[in-house]
Every structure is written in C-alpha cells, then in structure tokens.
Amino acid sequence: MPNTNKPKVGFYNFSGCAGCLLTILNCEDTLLDIFNGGDVVSFLMAKSDNTEKELDIAFLDGSITTNEQEEFLIDIRARTKKIVCLGVCSSYGGVQAMEYEKDAKRSDSHTWQKRFKKVYGTKPFEVVKAFESRPVDAFVKVDYFLPGCPIDAEQFLYNYARLLRGLPVDAPKTPVCLECKWRENECLLLKNIMCLGPVTASGCKARCPSVNLPCVGCFGPADEGNLTSEFNLLKEKKYTFTEIERKLRLFGGVKFVKNFKSLWKKAQK
Amino acid sequence: MEKSTKVNQIRIPALARVEGHGNILVEFAKGKVKTVNLNIPEGPRLFETLVIGKTPEEVVNIVPRICAICSVSHRYAAIRALERALDIKETKVTNLLRTLMHYGEMIESHSLHAFVLALPDFLGYPSAIAMVDKFAPQVLKALRLKKFGNYIMEIVTARWTHGENPTVGGFGSAPTHAQLLDIKKQAEELIPVAEELVELMRNLHYPTSMEDGMVFMCLKPPTEKYGFVGDKVLISTGEEHPIEKYKELCNERIVAHSTAKRCCYNDKPFVVGALARMNLLGERLHGKASQCFKRCYSLSWIRNPLYGNLAQAIETLFCLEQTPKLIDELLKKEKTLASETSIKKPDTKTGKNVGAVEAPRGTLYHYYELNRGLVTNANLIIPTTQNLDAMETHIRIAAQNLIASTIGEGGQVTPLTPQGRKNLELILEMIVRSYDPCISCSVHVVEMQG
Numbered sequence: 001m002p003n004t005n006k007p008k009v010g011f012y013n014f015s016g017c018a019g020c021l022l023t024i025l026n027c028e029d030t031l032l033d034i035f036n037g038g039d040v041v042s043f044l045m046a047k048s049d050n051t052e053k054e055l056d057i058a059f060l061d062g063s064i065t066t067n068e069q070e071e072f073l074i075d076i077r078a079r080t081k082k083i084v085c086l087g088v089c090s091s092y093g094g095v096q097a098m099e100y101e102k103d104a105k106r107s108d109s110h111t112w113q114k115r116f117k118k119v120y121g122t123k124p125f126e127v128v129k130a131f132e133s134r135p136v137d138a139f140v141k142v143d144y145f146l147p148g149c150p151i152d153a154e155q156f157l158y159n160y161a162r163l164l165r166g167l168p169v170d171a172p173k174t175p176v177c178l179e180c181k182w183r184e185n186e187c188l189l190l191k192n193i194m195c196l197g198p199v200t201a202s203g204c205k206a207r208c209p210s211v212n213l214p215c216v217g218c219f220g221p222a223d224e225g226n227l228t229s230e231f232n233l234l235k236e237k238k239y240t241f242t243e244i245e246r247k248l249r250l251f252g253g254v255k256f257v258k259n260f261k262s263l264w265k266k267a268q269k
Numbered sequence: 270m271e272k273s274t275k276v277n278q279i280r281i282p283a284l285a286r287v288e289g290h291g292n293i294l295v296e297f298a299k300g301k302v303k304t305v306n307l308n309i310p311e312g313p314r315l316f317e318t319l320v321i322g323k324t325p326e327e328v329v330n331i332v333p334r335i336c337a338i339c340s341v342s343h344r345y346a347a348i349r350a351l352e353r354a355l356d357i358k359e360t361k362v363t364n365l366l367r368t369l370m371h372y373g374e375m376i377e378s379h380s381l382h383a384f385v386l387a388l389p390d391f392l393g394y395p396s397a398i399a400m401v402d403k404f405a406p407q408v409l410k411a412l413r414l415k416k417f418g419n420y421i422m423e424i425v426t427a428r429w430t431h432g433e434n435p436t437v438g439g440f441g442s443a444p445t446h447a448q449l450l451d452i453k454k455q456a457e458e459l460i461p462v463a464e465e466l467v468e469l470m471r472n473l474h475y476p477t478s479m480e481d482g483m484v485f486m487c488l489k490p491p492t493e494k495y496g497f498v499g500d501k502v503l504i505s506t507g508e509e510h511p512i513e514k515y516k517e518l519c520n521e522r523i524v525a526h527s528t529a530k531r532c533c534y535n536d537k538p539f540v541v542g543a544l545a546r547m548n549l550l551g552e553r554l555h556g557k558a559s560q561c562f563k564r565c566y567s568l569s570w571i572r573n574p575l576y577g578n579l580a581q582a583i584e585t586l587f588c589l590e591q592t593p594k595l596i597d598e599l600l601k602k603e604k605t606l607a608s609e610t611s612i613k614k615p616d617t618k619t620g621k622n623v624g625a626v627e628a629p630r631g632t633l634y635h636y637y638e639l640n641r642g643l644v645t646n647a648n649l650i651i652p653t654t655q656n657l658d659a660m661e662t663h664i665r666i667a668a669q670n671l672i673a674s675t676i677g678e679g680g681q682v683t684p685l686t687p688q689g690r691k692n693l694e695l696i697l698e699m700i701v702r703s704y705d706p707c708i709s710c711s712v713h714v715v716e717m718q719g
Binding site: 019150208 | 283285286289290311313314315319321322323327330335336337381385386389396415416419427428430431432433434440441442523698
C-alpha cells in the first residue's frame with residue numbers, strides 16, 4: 001500500500017546469484033512487515049508494479065559487470081539518499097572477482113579477457129559490454145555494507161528496522177572466531193585445518209565450524225581480523241602461499257586482494 | 270529501457286518476478302510476427318573458469334553461488350560429478366540425507382515460484398503481497414510451505430542458501446534425532462496445505478494461445494519410483510541416453526542477443542523441469558500426489574507450458590509425502606548416521622566425469638576433469654538455457670495467434686488496442702515465468718572453447 005510518510009525503498013539485483021534478495025524473501029514470517037514497514041517502490045524479483053523514482057534507501061545485491069549495470073547504478077545513486085550493499089558481491093565483487101588483478105605475467109595467468117574469450121569465443125556481443133566484476137563502491141559512493149554470501153536474515157531485519165528509523169547500519173566488525181567461541185566449537189586450526197574464521201567477518205553464527213567444516217570466508221574480510229597473523233599461522237602449518245591465497249580469494253574479492261598485496265610482496269622476498 | 274508503444278513492436282523491458290535479468294522483444298509487420306527475441310543481458314561471471322585450479326572442496330564452495338534458488342542442486346550435481354570422477358562410493362545413508370536436502374530445495378523453490386511468483390498472474394495481481402487483501406490465507410499457506418523447505422535446508426545443509434555442510438564424500442555433520450523427528454512432524458502437518466494449494470492451482474484458468482507440442486527431457490530415476498536424480502536421460506520421443514552424452518543432448522550454441530547460451534535437440538527446442546518430469550514420470554507417483562496428478566493431468570500438459578506451475582505444486586506435495594518415509598529410513602540407521610554420512614576421502618586425485626541432478630527447474634549437468642587434486646576443465650549445463658528456445662517458440666505462437674485476431678476478413682489489419690497490447694504482454698510474461706527461469710544460472714552454461 002503506498003504511503004507517502006514511509007521511507008521509499010528499492011531492492012536491486014546486479015550480477016550475482018540473487019541469494020541476498022532471496023534471503024529477504026525467505027523471511028516468510030516477516031515478509032509482510034518488510035513490505036509494510038517501508039514503501040517498497042521497486043523489487044523486480046518479487047513484484048511487477050515497480051516505479052523508478054527518488055528513494056530513501058536502495059539495497060543492492062550483486063556486483064557490476066556490464067556497462068548497462070554501471071549506468072543504472074549511477075542513476076540509482078543520483079536519486080537515492082542511502083545506498084546499502086547487500087552481500088559480498090556488491091560489497092567486494094563476490095566470487096566472480098576471485099581472480100581480480102592476478103599477476104598477468106605469471107604462467108598460470110587467468111586474466112579476465114582470456115577467460116571471457118575461453119567461454120564465449122571472440123564473436124562480439126550485441127547485448128551488453130561486459131567487464132571483470134567490480135564492487136559497487138568502485139563506481140559510486142556507498143553508505144553502508146552488509147556482507148555475507150548470502151547475508152544473514154536476522155542481521156538484515158535488524159538493520160532494515162534501523163534504517164527505516166534513520167539509524168545507521170550496525171554490522172559486526174569482529175571475526176567469525178568470536179561467534180565460534182560462543183558456540184563452544186573446538187578450534188579447527190588446532191587440528192591443522194585451514195579455517196578462515198580469524199580473518200572473516202562474523203554474522204553467520206559460525207555455521208561451518210559448527211558442522212566440523214572450516215570457514216571459507218563467505219562474509220568477506222573482518223575489519224578487526226589480523227591477516228598477517230593468520231597468514232603466518234597457516235605458513236607454520238605447512239600450507240603453501242598458493243593454497244592460502246587461493247582460499248582467501250574465494251570470497252574476499254577486491255578488498256582482500258588489496259589487503260593481500262603488501263603481504264604477498266613480503267612473502268615473495 | 271522503456272515499454273514500447275510502437276505499433277509494430279511489443280517490448281517488455283524487464284521481466285519481473287523471475288530470478289535475474291531478461292527482456293522480450295516482439296516485432297511484427299502486416300499481421301505477422303517477424304522477430305522474437307528473449308534477450309538476456311545478464312552480466313557474465315565466467316564460473317567455468319573460476320573453478321579451474323581449485324580443489325574439489327573449493328569447487329563445491331564456489332558453484333552453488335551460480336544461483337541461490339537452485340544452490341543445493343548445483344552443490345549436489347557438483348558432488349555427484351566429482352565423486353564419480355574420483356571414484357567415491359556414496360553410502361546408502363548419505364544418499365538418503367542428500368535426497369532430504371534436495372526435497373527441501375524443491376519444496377522451497379516450487380512454493381516460491383508457483384504460489385508466490387506465478388499465481389498472482391492468474392488472479393490478476395502484480396505480486397503475492399498485493400494478493401493479501403483478498404487471499405491472505407492462501408498467501409500465508411504458501412509462505413508456510415516455503416518456510417518448511419528452508420527449514421529442511423537449514424537442518425541438513427546448515428543454512429537456507431549456500432549451506433556448506435554437504436560436501437564431496439559426505440556431510441560435515443548429521444542432523445540429530447530430534448531434528449529429524451521435527452521435520453517429519455512438520456511434513457505430515459503440511460500435506461493437507463499442499464493439497465489445498467494444488468486444488469487452487471488446478472481450478473485456475475489456463476490461457477491456450479501459446480499451445481504447441483513439446484519435447485520433454487528429464488533424468489531417469491534409478492528405481493521404479495518418482496525422483497530427481499539419475500545417470501540416464503529420458504526423452505519423450507522414447508529415447509534413453511546415459512548422462513555422459515549430455516553434450517549431444519544439449520547442443521549448446523551462442524546467440525548474439527543473449528549472454529546465456531542456447532540448446533536444442535535434433536534441431537528442435539526441448540523442455541526440462543517439473544512439467545517434463547510429470548509428463549515422463551507422472552505414472553510413477555504414489556499416494557496423494559498420484560491422485561492429484563490423475564485429477565489434473567490432461568493432454569494440454571504436452572502443449573501448454575503454463576501447466577508447469579501446476580506440476581510444481583504436485584511435486585511439492587510429492588516431496589512432503591516422501592519426507593516422513595525418508596526420515597523413518599534415516600532413523601532406522603540412527604546409530605550409524607554420523608559415521609556413514611561422514612566425509613569419505615578419495616584414493617585417487619585424478620579423473621573426469623559428469624554428474625546430473627534435476628534442479629527444480631530442470632536437468633542440471635556438471636562435468637569436471639581433475640589432475641593431481643585440482644580441476645583442469647569444467648562444463649556446466651543449466652536447465653534455463655535448455656528451455657530458452659522453447660520459451661521463444663511459445664512466445665512466437667502466442668504473439669502470432671493474438672496478432673492474427675487483429676486481421677479482418679478482407680485482410681486489413683487493425684492496430685492492437687491498448688487492452689489487446691496489455692493482454693499480449695501479460696501472456697508473454699506468463700509464458701516465460703511458467704518455465705521458472707533462473708536467469709543468472711543460465712548465463713553460466715558454457716562449453717569451453719579450445
């Protein structure tokens with residue numbers, strides 16, 4: 001029901017699996033409240049009666065991989081007060097950015113152009129101009145990030161309610177290890193298993209270590225994670241640099257690669 | 270992109286209530302359809318190249334991210350392919366637990382699609398949310414079913430979407446006795462709810478303007494029962510092929526107006542998904558699902574893709590009916606549940622093979638080659654890509670039939686009225702939606718070049 005007093009909200013999907021928007025649709029018990037709490041003017045995945053106009057809050061799922069998406073993103077930014085990136089794709093580039101800035105001189109070079117040709121051949125596309133996945137903040141200013149692959153529903157609902165009241169997003173800065181300790185799991189690193197818990201943002205309730213599997217880093221880099229320490233620990237445990245880098249790149253996207261670069265240079269010496 | 274008001278053009282700029290990005294362009298002249306393009310401008314993510322150089326476990330972390338709505342199916346197809354490649358034998362109990370997670374995804378995905386995304390078209394609403402004023406009990410029931418599907422995935426895979434618990438060789442951890450009993454109890458309670466929603470879907474008016482004979486394909490279950498996994502493909506022409514022939518069955522090609530590739534079999538479009546499974550395997554159903562199938566089935570099911578929605582509703586009921594039986598079997602093995610589902614490591618690190626499962630929207634093939642523990646080549650063929658040619662065919666027929674109605678006896682063409690145009694646009698959207706397309710999936714169907 002249109003209500004002019006409610007904040008105007010839009011939900012948008014760029015390149016990704018749509019899992020973050022699906023997580024919102026998966027809030028079956030609160031779905032009607034989500035649509036009633038704000039005036040949801042655009043949510044293409046959920047409804048047909050969408051309008052594109054000025055917004056108080058835009059939630060963006062997916063990374064930017066085509067010129068059309070870039071143009072649409074700039075359009076959304078121009079008419080939106082607060083932009084919130086949902087998930088590791090819009091926040092950091094997502095799994096599709098795992099090869100970002102890999103050294104082109106290396107023999108296993110896996111540059112985007114080479115990979116694109118491998119998949120689609122050399123025939124030009126009529127439909128879009130595509131490029132390597134980049135996060136939203138590579139193009140426009142982002143107000144808040146709520147990472148995850150996908151986002152956590154409780155974290156979304158808590159922050160959705162905050163945003164509707166004009167409060168800022170409150171996303172955890174601590175690593176997965178904190179939540180893992182709360183669940184009293186035995187530390188997998190002590191068993192020499194490569195777990196990314198110490199450097200990955202929490203919010204997932206330490207799901208993977210709780211089923212005896214290592215954290216794969218799907219919430220992206222934790223602000224308070226100590227990457228150098230994790231790196232040295234894994235080296236001590238006889239993991240090779242290649243193995244560590246490969247694992248960190250899976251979900252860390254552009255942000256991890258940036259954090260990683262200085263470390264990588266030191267390690268090469 | 271705006272909707273077109275040009276006399277000779279219908280343009281649906283952004284398909285709503287589907288996963289991903291697609292648009293439709295239909296052009297006609299002198300009362301005849303000239304062009305039909307189902308455009309897919311989705312951004313490419315190049316998954317087939319992302320898995321190169323990764324371990325089997327990492328592949329299983331990566332590939333579900335192709336698509337959230339079929340993430341369990343992607344994980345399952347990858348696991349099957351990798352286990353076949355590395356000669357890991359799936360234990361009986363692991364198979365049961367994997368079947369349970371697969372039912373969870375079917376229930377969630379089908380309930381979302383049939384009752385939340387597709388149903389509003391038939392009742393004249395822009396969304397399920399807008400239906401709440403008049404159809405609140407039905408919407409809430411649909412959401413209850415959907416929630417239960419998610420609950421199964423939460424318990425078995427460790428999350429609604431992209432749960433990492435199922436991996437190559439088994440599960441990180443098995444559900445508890447209490448959790449299994451709770452799933453069983455809820456499934457039993459929800460059977461009448463699903464039956465009611467099947468009835469609702471059965472009594473809808475199904476437009477016929479797009480009807481045309483279809484060729485169906487689905488996996489052949491290894492037993493005489495209805496199911497979603499197999500190593501052979503059944504075709505409605507009567508043929509049967511091993512999944513190793515997936516390339517010949519799908520014949521992928523690139524078209525200029527789409528970042529998704531296209532498939533055809535013997536130069537003809539074919540259809541995969543719930544409608545294909547019901548047409549090919551419906552006789553294998555038992556219990557209430559079988560009764561519903563017999564009550565609903567007609568020859569229109571081989572000509573009209575809109576019945577895909579009803580087929581999904583019946584499959585939802587099937588999964589709910591099977592879940593308690595599955596849990597009884599799991600509970601019989603309770604003592605060995607943890608050990609039998611624990612992760613089995615392969616003896617070899619080199620091999621290649623294909624694995625397939627039925628995703629909610631159709632047959633999903635994964636193929637991997639491994640050398641010394643790392644993937645060297647991969648190929649993924651996704652259901653939506655297999656359906657795109659059929660979607661365009663039905664769009665063309667619907668458009669042609671509706672345009673033909675504007676030609677007078679003397680051959681003069683009256684332009685489409687605004688209402689006629691609106692009706693046509695709705696039908697075209699309904700056709701695409703009935704295939705439950707997963708467009709972000711479809712963009713990753715690729716055969717590596719050279």
